[in-house]
Amino acid sequence: GDKVKQSPSALSLQEGTNSALRCNFSIAATTVQWFLQNPRGSLMNLFYLVPGTKENGRLKSAFDSKESYSTLHIRDAQLEDSGTYFCAADDTNAYKVIFGKGTHLHVLP
Amino acid sequence: NAGVIQTPRHKVTGKGQEATLWCEPISGHSAVFWYRQTIVQGLEFLTYFRNQAPIDDSGMPKERFSAQMPNQSHSTLKIQSTQPQDSAVYLCASSFTGGTGQLYFGEGSKLTVL
Numbered sequence: 770g771d772k773v774k775q776s777p778s779a780l781s782l783q784e785g786t787n788s789a790l791r792c793n794f795s796i797a798a799t800t801v802q803w804f805l806q807n808p809r810g811s812l813m814n815l816f817y818l819v820p821g822t823k824e825n826g827r828l829k830s831a832f833d834s835k836e837s838y839s840t841l842h843i844r845d846a847q848l849e850d851s852g853t854y855f856c857a858a859d860d861t862n863a864y865k866v867i868f869g870k871g872t873h874l875h876v877l878p
Numbered sequence: 879n880a881g882v883i884q885t886p887r888h889k890v891t892g893k894g895q896e897a898t899l900w901c902e903p904i905s906g907h908s909a910v911f912w913y914r915q916t917i918v919q920g921l922e923f924l925t926y927f928r929n930q931a932p933i934d935d936s937g938m939p940k941e942r943f944s945a946q947m948p949n950q951s952h953s954t955l956k957i958q959s960t961q962p963q964d965s966a967v968y969l970c971a972s973s974f975t976g977g978t979g980q981l982y983f984g985e986g987s988k989l990t991v992l
Binding site: 800802809811814857859863864866868 | 981
């Protein structure tokens with residue numbers, strides 16, 4: 770099965786509302802990264818996390834290594850938040866980063 | 879800092895031709911990664927280099943695909959005898975610390991094999 774599972778796979782929400790994306794791991798991860806792929810295809814860094822939380826503007830992410838999951842919270846969603854969100858975790862046994870399949874987010878006006 | 883630079887952004891080849899994709903990592907980054915992205919398979923790891931040495935090529939198709947990093951400022955991904963199933967966006971990323979460090983991606987090279 771997938772070592773990094775993202776949920777939901779797709780999501781539509783109204784502008785101004787809040788949402789949470791989740792990433793579950795079946796690997797012993799020590800770091801998590803979140804990316805946003807915009808409609809042009811560019812993958813932009815959002816967060817690089819060790820266990821704990823980080824916040825940047827309307828985005829907040831948490832990583833719990835013991836429970837093997839990470840979340841990305843979007844507050845007051847804007848149209849420009851639309852795109853595909855990827856999480857990636859380091860597989861310490863393989864010494865590489867493993868990506869989830871992404872969450873397609875569509876923010877509606 | 880210019881970020882990771884990939885060229886060409888778009889390439890169209892005929893079946894059986896060769897395609898070479900280029901990547902210039904962020905200056906000072908020691909690791910370079912290649913990924914392939916398709917609708918069906920998502921983001922697939924292909925290979926990575928650290929300090930120009932090949933470290934892990936477990937994701938590379940055994941035939942027709944090769945990658946090199948002749949110097950610290952660029953890496954190439956070469957596909958020989960391209961096939962329609964090679965059509966994808968090829969993404970290059972670099973990292974300061976290596977295999978599990980924070981990744982910085984280029985904008986990708988979209989390869990279309992007719």
